[in-house]
Amino acid sequence: MHLHPARSWRHCQPQFSTVWSLQGSHHGAQMQRIQAFLNENNVHTPCLIIDLDQVRRNYDELQRLLPRMSVFYAVKANPAPEVIRTLVEAGSSFDVASVPEINLCLELGATPARLSYGSTIKKERDISYAYSRGIRLFAFDSEEELLKISRAAPGSLVFCRLAVRNDGALCPLHAKFGCSQTMAEDLMRLARHVGLVPYGASFHVGSQQTCVGQWDAALSRVKSLLATLQEHSIDLQAVNLGGGLPAQGYADAVPAVSEYTDAINRAIVGHFGARNALLLMIEPGRAIVADAGVLQAEVVLVARKSNDDCKRWVYLDAGRFNGLAETLDEAIAYNITTSRDGEETEPVILAGPTCDSVDVIYEKKEYSLPVGLRAGDLVQFHSTGAYTASYASVAFNGFPPIQTYCI
Amino acid sequence: MHLHPARSWRHCQPQFSTVWSLQGSHHGAQMQRIQAFLNENNVHTPCLIIDLDQVRRNYDELQRLLPRMSVFYAVKANPAPEVIRTLVEAGSSFDVASVPEINLCLELGATPARLSYGSTIKKERDISYAYSRGIRLFAFDSEEELLKISRAAPGSLVFCRLAVRNDGALCPLHAKFGCSQTMAEDLMRLARHVGLVPYGASFHVGSQQTCVGQWDAALSRVKSLLATLQEHSIDLQAVNLGGGLPAQGYADAVPAVSEYTDAINRAIVGHFGARNALLLMIEPGRAIVADAGVLQAEVVLVARKSNDDCKRWVYLDAGRFNGLAETLDEAIAYNITTSRDGEETEPVILAGPTCDSVDVIYEKKEYSLPVGLRAGDLVQFHSTGAYTASYASVAFNGFPPIQTYCI
Incomplete structure (x- = not known):
């Protein structure tokens, strides 16, 4: 019952x-x-x-509904080795937050190119370690973090995380993560100056997001950032749409997964056109394992x-x-x-x-x-x-x- | 600085x-x-x-200030084996909340007579295990728990935990623990009926209690319970004053330890007389290790x-x-x-x-x-x-x- x-x-x-x-x-x-x-x-x-068949089905369904996107599973949601192995075999990439998470994914068969060190709060020696293991994709949202990456992972690709609205999220992410658009512009120019590749913009609409429109709102801010950076001859190649896709089975109702993915696909086309060449990433955790x-x-x-x-x-x-x-x-x-x-x-x-x-x-x-x-x-x-x-x-x-x- | x-x-x-x-x-x-x-x-x-000398000094000081009381260290505050061993050697008794805590204390030299199974939420098989290891002192605050103890630890000594006010506590303990005085009376009569020894009353004024007067308020309720039970020919022998004694070193000021112990000693004499024969227990955790x-x-x-x-x-x-x-x-x-x-x-x-x-x-x-x-x-x-x-x-x-x- x-x-x-x-x-x-x-x-x-x-x-x-x-x-x-x-x-x-x-x-x-x-x-x-x-x-x-x-x-x-x-x-x-x-x-x-944990039903690993269900993990696999959730991953496949999400990849089917978001055909243009690379799925980076947020390891923190459930780092059980069997879950990681299932997703390695399914073809997933991985959003990692620490050295143990990096080691876990690599040991279970993920290649370094499939890892994104998505935490914006990393020790410099951990960045060095990630770099030594072949990881070249790092997130930041502040000057000190950017300079750490430039020293410890020279020449790497960097994402700047924008602060965006989290209304509608059951677990909003707060001012702890993300920077203002003006600061993102300054930092991306600094990134180029210190020898990093200003690669992409990222954001997070908040965990267990109940409002399908929040990605559209965030993407309009990304579009504005991309346009401003182009004036400085910086062409970002990637957009990372972060997490936020909900579990379906909690007691409080949420729209169906396809309503989210339809809204996201529409927002991408609306802001960047149907023929854009952006590399698109998404970092579901809850939506895959919950x-x-x-x-x-x-x-x-x-x-x-x-x-x-x-x-x-x-x-x-x-x-x-x-x-x-x-x-x-x-x-x-x-x-x-x-x-x-x-x-x-x-x-x-x-x-x-x-x-x-x-x-x-x-x-x-x-x-x-x-x-x-x-x-x-x-x-x-x-x-x-x-x-x-x-x-x-x-x-x-x-x-x-x-x-x-x-x- | x-x-x-x-x-x-x-x-x-x-x-x-x-x-x-x-x-x-x-x-x-x-x-x-x-x-x-x-x-x-x-x-x-x-x-x-952790400075074990300081643990020992805190224990000795508390025992000096509360000469009539048996100190039962609340293991949950810090179960590091070295801390437990230091307190075993100092002569402490122990308030335990689970089978692993029981095993820890026994392995480090505490005798079963020095353990009180103070959790009011125990699996029946865990009570059986405690009984098999020689523990004879159990807390409860509900009928189902009392009946579990009667089946799994026949003839044991039981404490009934009274709900008391937690005002002034930085970490109040809420309605999760303790029962009303009327229920305590009924349950102690039931305890005798099912072959247990109605041994004592216990309470907890809330963790990091900032008001030295709360023990007095709680003890007046204990006195009333003892008097009512005497009318039913049940003479409780023990009072367990629980935890609540604060750490001194947090940023928010609290009275000195001696102000608490003076207030407690006065309250005991005030409610039960200077020559009472009660066995008095106290369960500090924070006050010893924080x-x-x-x-x-x-x-x-x-x-x-x-x-x-x-x-x-x-x-x-x-x-x-x-x-x-x-x-x-x-x-x-x-x-x-x-x-x-x-x-x-x-x-x-x-x-x-x-x-x-x-x-x-x-x-x-x-x-x-x-x-x-x-x-x-x-x-x-x-x-x-x-x-x-x-x-x-x-x-x-x-x-x-x-x-x-x-x-």
């Missing part, structure tokens, strides 16, 4: 008439594989199961804390510190199923197992779970393939990190 | 006239030891240095993102995901020093190295750091011995967990 935030719960009867059905086409097949694996294997909870994962947890305790408590507390062996970090501020609302689905439900507060009050999963969003739920029952969080296992704490409260099984 | 939030920075001249001086008595000696270690050893940043630690980070990048940015961004190789988790919502403001202290300063935004906008350390609190700060410079966060290393992510963005050195 499909459980969901009470925004749906309060207004929709029956519960299945919600934004997203677990019986959806791809998801149905994937759930069968994952459920079969869980039935056949006595895995300890909490654990994360819907391929299911996190299984066990109920540790169901409790009321006073005789007149109107909501039960349901404590699980997974929480903010071992897999569900993106429930911080309840930003991401996962769809949840339990081993007692079909029984009568009541609203609950969901919490993790640690002695930390931050470790509450959902309190404001009103999830409704079976009345009969008790210690030992199983709970599954859907579309948890991205930003879960790699966020987990090393051992907070002594609990080990969550185990990933790729099938 | 001592750097601090601009609340002090704006109002205080010179900067040293702040709430807490790095030249403070114990801290001076500790800093010398840690600084000598850092000078003599080429450690990679980010890293956490001020014994220094986290050293390296500046990765200093940047302005537009030509009219009034604040610089200072990006470090430590952030929310590898050591500074308690800067979430800027709850804990650490004192910060740099390798350029003494030079002119300007306000900064401090951020971690990952491609996640959550990984901003201080943006609202106005820290002021040297104008000349640049990539490669060192930055130290003081009083970072608690709730840092064990919170770190396994590998977010590929960055490894922070390394701890105990000296």
Whole structure:
């Protein structure tokens, strides 16, 4: 049975008439594989199961819908070696953020030409290391970073990351990344001056972007930057459209993938013409792995804390510190199923197992779970393939990190 | 040079006239030891240095100030084996939250009688395991948990955790823990009925509690519970005053340790008389290890993102995901020093190295750091011995967990 935030719960009867059905086409097949694996294997909870077939399908579908674009998978979303290997075999390129991510991709068969060192915050010795491994594509958004790249990776191709609006993103990216257009112009001229190749402009519309129009808005700023730089005889060859493509399977509805890709394709043609020679890149993470994962947890305790408590507390062996970090501020609302689905439900507060009050999963969003739920029952969080296992704490409260099984 | 939030920075001249001086008595000696270690050893940043002498001094001082109390160190604050071993040798008991924490303490020489399984959210098989290792002291705050203990640890001593006010705590503990007094009464009668020993009442006034009066308020509720239970011929023998004693060395001032312990000792006598026979327990974590630690980070990048940015961004190789988790919502403001202290300063935004906008350390609190700060410079966060290393992510963005050195 499909459980969901009470925004749906309060207004929709029956519960299945919600934004997203677990019986959806791809998801149905994937759930069968994952459920079969869980039935056949006595895995300890909490654990994360990744369906590699689904990862591959998501990649292929995105590449089909964006035929002109090179897909650089954002490794940070899920760096499980099996996921990387699947995407190497599919032909993906990779957006990496650190030396360990570089080593991981290279060891699993990606060539250096398929890696983009997309972090704008890199140690100079890490840039040197990347350069020594053959990487020639680097991002920056500030003068100090640009000068580090010029010293440690001479002659490389550089992207300047523009700050753009993140409205509509469930996880907006904030002023931490990207610079103003005026600064980008100055820095690209400096890049040429210090012997780097001013190669492209990049941006990020914010993670789990719910508004398909944000890429168009960002691309209009890129177009303006390209035009100004041309006046200085700098012809940028590439545009990197960053991340932001959403998972489809969270509780809050988003447009279909094809609506995003149609809007992006239209925006490219609108701003740069149908026959432009730009090299186009995109860096999906969530859109490739989120819907391929299911996190299984066990109920540790169901409790009321006073005789007149109107909501039960349901404590699980997974929480903010071992897999569900993106429930911080309840930003991401996962769809949840339990081993007692079909029984009568009541609203609950969901919490993790640690002695930390931050470790509450959902309190404001009103999830409704079976009345009969008790210690030992199983709970599954859907579309948890991205930003879960790699966020987990090393051992907070002594609990080990969550185990990933790729099938 | 001592750097601090601009609340002090704006109002205080010179900067040293702040709430807490790095030249403070114990801290001076500790800093010398840690600084000598850092000078003599080429450690990679980010890293956490723990001064075990300071851990021991903090334990001894607390035991001296609270002569009637048994100290149960909250292992979750810092489970480094060297810290546990130091406290085993000092004679401490331990508040544990999980099977790995139990194993850690037993392996390092603590006897089962010195362990309290203080989590109120335990799997039944974990209770069984604890019981099999000889532990006989368990906490609960709900009926289901109590029944699990009765089945898995028959005849054990149980604490019921009361919900109490957390006002004044920098990290309040919320409705996640503790039950109402009426429920506590019912559950203690049930505990006797199911063959457990109704042993004590416990509470927690909230972590980093800034108000010395909160223990008195909580103890008045405990007194009322004890009186009601006596009417049912249940004589509780113990009171567990939980955690909440603060670190002294954060940027926001707190009363001296002795002001807390004086208030606690007075409250005990006031509510239970000078000759009471209660067994008194306390569970400090932060108060023992926080001020014994220094986290050293390296500046990765200093940047302005537009030509009219009034604040610089200072990006470090430590952030929310590898050591500074308690800067979430800027709850804990650490004192910060740099390798350029003494030079002119300007306000900064401090951020971690990952491609996640959550990984901003201080943006609202106005820290002021040297104008000349640049990539490669060192930055130290003081009083970072608690709730840092064990919170770190396994590998977010590929960055490894922070390394701890105990000296």
